[in-house]
Amino acid sequence: MSGSLVVIGLGPGNPDQITPEASRAVAEASHFFGYKPYLDRIELRPDQTRVASDNREEISRSNAALDMAASGHHVAVVSGGDPGVFAMAAAVCEAIEAGPRAWRDIELSVVPGVTAMLAVAARVGAPLGHDFCAINLSDNLKPWDLIERRLVAVARAGFVISLYNPISKARPWQLGSALETLRKHLPATTPVIFGRAAGRPDERIEIFTLGEADAAKADMATCVVIGSPETRLIERDGKPPLVYTPRFSAGAAK
Amino acid sequence: MSGSLVVIGLGPGNPDQITPEASRAVAEASHFFGYKPYLDRIELRPDQTRVASDNREEISRSNAALDMAASGHHVAVVSGGDPGVFAMAAAVCEAIEAGPRAWRDIELSVVPGVTAMLAVAARVGAPLGHDFCAINLSDNLKPWDLIERRLVAVARAGFVISLYNPISKARPWQLGSALETLRKHLPATTPVIFGRAAGRPDERIEIFTLGEADAAKADMATCVVIGSPETRLIERDGKPPLVYTPRFSAGAAK
Numbered sequence: 484m485s486g487s488l489v490v491i492g493l494g495p496g497n498p499d500q501i502t503p504e505a506s507r508a509v510a511e512a513s514h515f516f517g518y519k520p521y522l523d524r525i526e527l528r529p530d531q532t533r534v535a536s537d538n539r540e541e542i543s544r545s546n547a548a549l550d551m552a553a554s555g556h557h558v559a560v561v562s563g564g565d566p567g568v569f570a571m572a573a574a575v576c577e578a579i580e581a582g583p584r585a586w587r588d589i590e591l592s593v594v595p596g597v598t599a600m601l602a603v604a605a606r607v608g609a610p611l612g613h614d615f616c617a618i619n620l621s622d623n624l625k626p627w628d629l630i631e632r633r634l635v636a637v638a639r640a641g642f643v644i645s646l647y648n649p650i651s652k653a654r655p656w657q658l659g660s661a662l663e664t665l666r667k668h669l670p671a672t673t674p675v676i677f678g679r680a681a682g683r684p685d686e687r688i689e690i691f692t693l694g695e696a697d698a699a700k701a702d703m704a705t706c707v708v709i710g711s712p713e714t715r716l717i718e719r720d721g722k723p724p725l726v727y728t729p730r731f732s733a734g735a736a737k
Numbered sequence: 738m739s740g741s742l743v744v745i746g747l748g749p750g751n752p753d754q755i756t757p758e759a760s761r762a763v764a765e766a767s768h769f770f771g772y773k774p775y776l777d778r779i780e781l782r783p784d785q786t787r788v789a790s791d792n793r794e795e796i797s798r799s800n801a802a803l804d805m806a807a808s809g810h811h812v813a814v815v816s817g818g819d820p821g822v823f824a825m826a827a828a829v830c831e832a833i834e835a836g837p838r839a840w841r842d843i844e845l846s847v848v849p850g851v852t853a854m855l856a857v858a859a860r861v862g863a864p865l866g867h868d869f870c871a872i873n874l875s876d877n878l879k880p881w882d883l884i885e886r887r888l889v890a891v892a893r894a895g896f897v898i899s900l901y902n903p904i905s906k907a908r909p910w911q912l913g914s915a916l917e918t919l920r921k922h923l924p925a926t927t928p929v930i931f932g933r934a935a936g937r938p939d940e941r942i943e944i945f946t947l948g949e950a951d952a953a954k955a956d957m958a959t960c961v962v963i964g965s966p967e968t969r970l971i972e973r974d975g976k977p978p979l980v981y982t983p984r985f986s987a988g989a990a991k
Binding site for chain 1: 748847
């Protein structure tokens, strides 16, 4: 007998940004798996159980959740942001493909959420108003030179670039190196946003130029948005500037 | 005296995917501006007024909303999906920059939402599980050759590609041309998802290969997601396949 597995996106961290669909999925599941800080965001009833794990154990967590679902339970795997963006939905799919055939019979669903770059963008204006991309800056699962080639390709093509997982204790130099690479292909005046914990009480949103952006000011909870050559600032008296990328383009990007 | 303007993202169309933050913003505003189908999604009280406009009148709509806010009202501009992704937040910023200096004093906020590609991805698995980009396929505001150059750059660099506004009555050939261009740079077996009205009663999600994908099957409400060379299908008995892009990459993309 097969149960169900739902991968739930809890949004950027502000409870007001959790969709009703996600809240209902939480209410309906019996067993919860996830990275502890995400599990800590939801309040469970006494009849609901949880298994917290570390943030680099996605596959073992997926296996445990699928195993529980295969035995007939209603299982939830929780993610911050959107579960499909550098998060648990892909890990669960990888585990299904590699796992026992019976796991393909599990009723699988994914509940989308507001992903970090959208929450950060909303706090400053509309930096993602034109074509944009999202790159996971972690080189745990792909070679660094591939990341560099991608950064160059999208910078030269005029995309706004969102960097997820920009820095961690185990990956201290990668964001600095990425900014160095981008400085060779974008104007020094390009706006760069370091958006930390958008919408949460400890939110910190800072706007720099690419020339002055300092990787040391980012941490694991930061999403970095790098403008295109067309991204602009609107100065305002007594308020932070607005940052936006116009919807139109003259076609100047190469 | 300056009022406020909030740009609200209503998500992909399923009321269960509207965040509590967006619902509260709707409750607090007095005057609403937007494209009629988006305004029709929200129920207003008798003391709230609305001005519906056509979907290609973003700047005149922004000007009217800013004018109303500048005279002290609490104004809302509503968008489908996320307002920062090819939607009203950038148009409002453009209008502020070009408008009277007093508009910069208006209390501006943006409420993020679940954007279409996230809702579509959630319905099929995790196609955005690795690096991805979003391109507005409309050439109303940028030249077509720039769009083509961007498609080639990101396909060659191994990004999953989400296409917004792929087709309309006034732009009948662009999606077909984009698919033709991508066929020169990606395997014919690359999974392509046509995600129409994800989460709504009239939802239609179809999975093709790039070789067989037919632009005529898309419409204005469709978000097209084109896999990278690493995007995979998991076949399941009696269910549609899962589509996902693994989190890891061997670095095969050029």
